[in-house]
Amino acid sequence: MSLPDLVLVHGGAHAADCWDPTVAELRTQAPHLRVLSVDLPGRRGKRGDLGEATIADWVDSVVADIDRHRLGDIVIVGHSMAGVTIPGVVAKLGSSRVREMIFACAFVPPQGTAIVDTLGGPLGWFARRKAKTTRTTAxxxxxxxxxxxxxxxxxxREFTLSRLYTEAIAIVAERVDRSSLPPEVPRTWIMTTRDRALSTRSQRNSISALGGVQTLIEVDACHDVMISHPQLLAEKLIERCQARS
Known part of the structure; x- marks a missing residue:
């Protein structure tokens, strides 16, 4: 059985190292599965100007990493703010190469709007305030x-809070365009039911904005599920890769 390669894309204020606990579990549970967790530009030595960042820049960076590591067919996972990035990656790679896209408690604004337009709670207040005054923020x-x-x-908690990174405010204010997203690529949603960053209601709104998903997986977890529940998340990701083998 040939499994697709698995690509993990982090969200806002994070970097590839947020996936470390889940990657360790993936290596234990499925050592034959090739896994790539990418750093988006402007963190951990990855070249890029956060002050001038665009969604297209992030898409190009992820595609370049996938090509540089010579991955084959893939399942791609986007956590949180990566909900605005992975549709562009899938559009560039095409349905012949992407077997499934997985949104893990992701921000998916309606077509033509921005994250900042729909983000609620303390994070929404913080993002809207910062968008008026600065280009990057911690x-x-x-x-x-x-x-x-x-x-x-x-x-x-110590692991999470020791791995926070400066983020590009322009990304949360940029309007999304998913018009090139291939509709035939299967979509899965991992819904975190104790999420304070993105409520279940907000996640369902994101699913609607995406046009629906084929598979919904509910996990009783906080927003950073890849840290709080790495064993369970690894199991679910392996299952999705096996379903697309």
């Missing part, structure tokens, strides 16, 4: 702890 640890870490162990 999320305060107190807000990150509230939004990302509820229900985590102390060790998981």
């Amino acid at each position: 999320l305060p640890k107190s807000m990150a702890r509230y939004a990302f870490c509820n229900g985590m162990t102390p060790e998981q």
Whole structure:
């Protein structure tokens, strides 16, 4: 059985290292599965100007990483803010190469709108305020702890809060265009039911904006499910890859 390669794309205020606990589980549970967790530009030494970032820049960066690692057919996962990035990646690679796209508690604004237009709660207030005054920002640890870490162990919270990165405000204010997204690529949604960053209602709105999904997986977890529930998430991702083998 030939499994597709698995690509993991992080969300806002994060980098590829947020996937480390889940990647470790993937290597244990499915050592034959090739996994690539990418860094978006402007963090952990990845070249890029956060102050001038665009969604297209991030799409090109992910596609370049996939090509550089010579991956074959893929299943691609986008967490949180990567909901605006992975549709562009899928559009560039095409349905012949992408077997499935997985949105993990992701921000998917309606076509032609921006994340900042639909984001609620403390993160929405913070993003709208910062969008008026700066091009990059660092999320305060107190807000990150509230939004990302509820229900985590102390060790998981420490892991999360020690891996926060400066983010590009322009991305949350940029209007999305999914007109080139191939409709035939299967879509899965991982819904985190204890999420403070993106409520289940907001996630369902994102699913509607996407045009629906074929598979819905509910997980009793906080927003950073890849840190709080790495074993369970790894199991679910392996199942999705096996379904597309």
